[in-house]
Amino acid sequence: MAKQQSRTLSPFQQRWHNIIFEANTPAGKAFDVALLIGILLSVVVVMLESVVTVQLRYERLLTSLEWIFTALFTLEYLFRVWCSYRPGAYMKSFYGVIDLLCILPTYVEFIFGGAHFLLTIRILRLLRIFRIFKLVPFLNESRQLTLALTHSRRKITVFLFFILLMTVVLGSLMYVIESGHNSGFTSIPVSVYWAVVTLTTVGYGDIAPITPLGQAFSAMIMIMGYAIIAVPTGIVTVEMSKLKGEEEVDQRICPHCMREGHDANADYCKYCGTKL
């Protein structure tokens, strides 16, 4: 990315670039705040459209508003591409993809009915809020959280893979035990769904065992799930505590050997003995 050549913008484009992409100037800040408000309003409009009583009374108003918001966001997207230093990079970036996804459903609606309800994905654009309001400490925290989850990515993948295998096996067993006595366990896929609902301790109760053997077996699954739920928590906690340590340590740099990673209470560099 860094080596990619960025194109030259005209002064006009540059002015707009600063307004749209940066939040340093009053105009840029005003634009961003207006954008956030627009996003929130457009999500509220889509939500209200789904409420039957509201929809019946304000159908025309809500549809118009949806089209206006979509038009505005489409315009904004084109503008962003137009005044970007590297349009391709923007379009392929996380925010670029989100920005595009946030206008598509209205158009897709012509082909698949109901698609426009997916416009609520616009709410993800609110993620910009941290950057816009320079909530640096919050940005740091979110970066740390992301880092901890990234570090534990592999462990959690392995864990979820085991859980998946287990739910299939447990669900099938319960299907063999309960089907015929219970109208809930209609097929193995449904029983696997039940196993997921149970192991994650969500427990809707839409499907529940009724045979004594099924209840005994479920109780065993739950108690097992009790110990299993501890695993992802353990993974993330350990990752976070490691991160925490790094964060505390990562502050002083030895003036001589330029290395970091000193304990918070050290007076001398532990690598070369220079006074810190």
Place this chain on the structure above:
Amino acid sequence: MAKQQSRTLSPFQQRWHNIIFEANTPAGKAFDVALLIGILLSVVVVMLESVVTVQLRYERLLTSLEWIFTALFTLEYLFRVWCSYRPGAYMKSFYGVIDLLCILPTYVEFIFGGAHFLLTIRILRLLRIFRIFKLVPFLNESRQLTLALTHSRRKITVFLFFILLMTVVLGSLMYVIESGHNSGFTSIPVSVYWAVVTLTTVGYGDIAPITPLGQAFSAMIMIMGYAIIAVPTGIVTVEMSKLKGEEEVDQRICPHCMREGHDANADYCKYCGTKL
């Protein structure tokens, strides 16, 4: 606060101040114990008022008791203001606001029916219990818990913000999938409510997916939520373990270099070698 001038109280006011605000004298202790009992009784009265069978038989008694308690607590509030060194500071303090909120609902009842049930907020006045009975170790513990939560405030805010965005997106997706087949997912706001119920593993079951696609998608959400629930636990655990460390260490100060942070079992200052 410390620099704010406090007014001079008359000896009569001072005597009452000691009784009402302090718990050192027998009279003060007796007042506080009577107050705690009064609070508990008044909350029980309000609770019983809400039970239809009790309400029908003892309506007059309960209403009278409610008025008596409200009158007493109003009197107590005025007394507290009157014999306080800094009435303004008291009124704006946490306990001052609670004390006021605990008498308002009875009066608001004239305007909004049902408001007097909010009198159960009086139970929050029981928080004074730690101070009154000098449960210092418990006070310490609660201060530590509060501290750990305060330290992890920002991380938890960021986390809850993501959760909020996610529930809106997931809820909308489920609405598109399930509505039309399922009488539960009546609108996007309701579907968002369902997403919250599911992600937090509460799982009432008042709304549950019934289409195969909806069940498969819910299962994915739950397994995801399984890993996500680990995040706040990780945050708080790490904060607490840091605190724990500080608490153990924070006790001795080197008589020579005046620095603290020694290990609990150290005999000599690790910064200057002085005997601790």
Place this chain on the structure above:
Amino acid sequence: MAKQQSRTLSPFQQRWHNIIFEANTPAGKAFDVALLIGILLSVVVVMLESVVTVQLRYERLLTSLEWIFTALFTLEYLFRVWCSYRPGAYMKSFYGVIDLLCILPTYVEFIFGGAHFLLTIRILRLLRIFRIFKLVPFLNESRQLTLALTHSRRKITVFLFFILLMTVVLGSLMYVIESGHNSGFTSIPVSVYWAVVTLTTVGYGDIAPITPLGQAFSAMIMIMGYAIIAVPTGIVTVEMSKLKGEEEVDQRICPHCMREGHDANADYCKYCGTKL
């Protein structure tokens, strides 16, 4: 306890003491194993008595068995008192109280019907299993778990106290919001029960909000509960990790200054410099 004079037992009593209280001799071991089997059987009998279909067919057999087991356990209890070195101490000990509670319900049955179902408390006598089979490592683990919970006792008390106050306030608020629209929230105590069910993420669904405001408010409570559930986990984890540390360290004692608490990898005593 240690200073308390223990009475002298006759050789006959002493022999029985060894059989009943100790598990070193073959006779003692046989007695203990027979006891464990008896306990399990008697619990199964009580459980079967509660199953209507079984009860109808085998009423006489089950009632007889219950009486036989109660008679045997009563005899055993009297024997234990009789051949104990300090009968008073035994009777007041944890196991002594359990042993008594395990025979009482059959007799109490004459006064309160249904009391004999409480005989399942006998299952607690299985706790002896660790001692009988000399499962020392398991005993150690259970001692550690108990220790960790004991250490976090105060923090958890404070935490549960806050949770209690919160459920009362939240339950009342939900009662004001939902009652009148929802047949579930019939009174404040029931609403408090709902708040507990929700905050602990159990979520039966027997009572669930139906008004939009109620659902929105519940969603907030759940998300809050999401962060709150992290607190006890954090408390216990930190306590356990401290214990873990002690456990690793607690092994070597300095031959010179007789102090312990050395790091696992230390070669010299950190208090006096003696080679460990």
Place this chain on the structure above:
Amino acid sequence: MAKQQSRTLSPFQQRWHNIIFEANTPAGKAFDVALLIGILLSVVVVMLESVVTVQLRYERLLTSLEWIFTALFTLEYLFRVWCSYRPGAYMKSFYGVIDLLCILPTYVEFIFGGAHFLLTIRILRLLRIFRIFKLVPFLNESRQLTLALTHSRRKITVFLFFILLMTVVLGSLMYVIESGHNSGFTSIPVSVYWAVVTLTTVGYGDIAPITPLGQAFSAMIMIMGYAIIAVPTGIVTVEMSKLKGEEEVDQRICPHCMREGHDANADYCKYCGTKL
């Protein structure tokens, strides 16, 4: 195992051994990938067989496919035994047992109807996926997870034992309280099942307390369970953080004193001062 003499294979057997047991050669890799696809397909077939609407239309096709897959897997199993260096060791190994269990249900079906649904156990064969695709880091992670769970095995056993005793006692108490008023608590075993559902915070709601006393008692159980759920999490987290430490440390060995356990950033051996 290591000392056990392995038999000599003919070149023909050896070639097949490499194809079936190893994934280094193109043929071996192709075999393994085909196997994974076959496993997935056969599980999907079994799942579809359980869905009534699908079963009605494609019964013949699905039954044929099931028999074909079973035949193939039986052949594969015999081949594995035939070209194994130590057939006995393979048959007694984890994968050998799974491989056998994955073909049995089709044959058992003749004796017990419905048994063939247990064929979904085949999904466990997917565990080979890590080895086949040389997902070494994932293998490491899964080994670590297994290690953490193995280390905490005893603590979790003790914990689950207590939970079991507790659910029996709590279930019986609730049976005494609720039975007669509530059609859910039909017997003590069912009430124990309810106690497990509640303590693990699954909370189906198929059985829920309705008497005031029962609700109050349940609320207490839930709040208690709130603190209890912290215990396994604490156990696993502590085990994992210990492991984590070992993992970081366990890498360099002092060339002089041959000891390990150095900090990741140490330059000199802390036992003998040799440059690492």
